[in-house]
Amino acid sequence: MQQMHPGNLSLRARVAELAADPNARTIAVGVATVAIAPLLLPLVKPALKATIKTGVMLMEKTKGAIAETGEAIADIAAEARAEALAEAQQKAAFPAVLPIAKSPSTEG
Incomplete structure (x- = not known):
C-alpha cells in the first residue's frame, strides 16, 4: 500500500511518481480520451463512416x-x-x- 506523502514533495516529483504507476497511467489515458473524443469525433467521422460502410458492403x-x-x-x-x-x-x-467356369474335361 502506498504511504501518504508529506506536503513538501514538489509537483514535478509527484507527477513523475504517478507516471511510473501503471494504474495512474491507465486512468490518465482514460480521462484524456474522454476529454479529447468530442473534439476528434467530428474530424474522423467521415473516415469512420466510410470504413463502416465498406465493411457492411463486404459483409453483404x-x-x-x-x-x-x-x-x-x-x-x-x-x-x-x-x-x-x-x-x-x-x-x-x-x-x-x-x-x-469351364470344367477341365471340356478344355481342349
Whole structure:
C-alpha cells in the first residue's frame, strides 16, 4: 500500500511518481480520451463512416457468396444422390452375370 506523502514533495516529483504507476497511467489515458473524443469525433467521422460502410458492403457480398456456394454444394449432393440411386436400381434390375467356369474335361 502506498504511504501518504508529506506536503513538501514538489509537483514535478509527484507527477513523475504517478507516471511510473501503471494504474495512474491507465486512468490518465482514460480521462484524456474522454476529454479529447468530442473534439476528434467530428474530424474522423467521415473516415469512420466510410470504413463502416465498406465493411457492411463486404459483409453483404460475403453472405451472398456463401449462399451461392451452399446452393451449389446442395445441387452437387442431390445429383450424386440421384446417380447413386439410379445405379442401385440398375444393379437390382440387371444382376451381374457370373462367368461360367469351364470344367477341365471340356478344355481342349
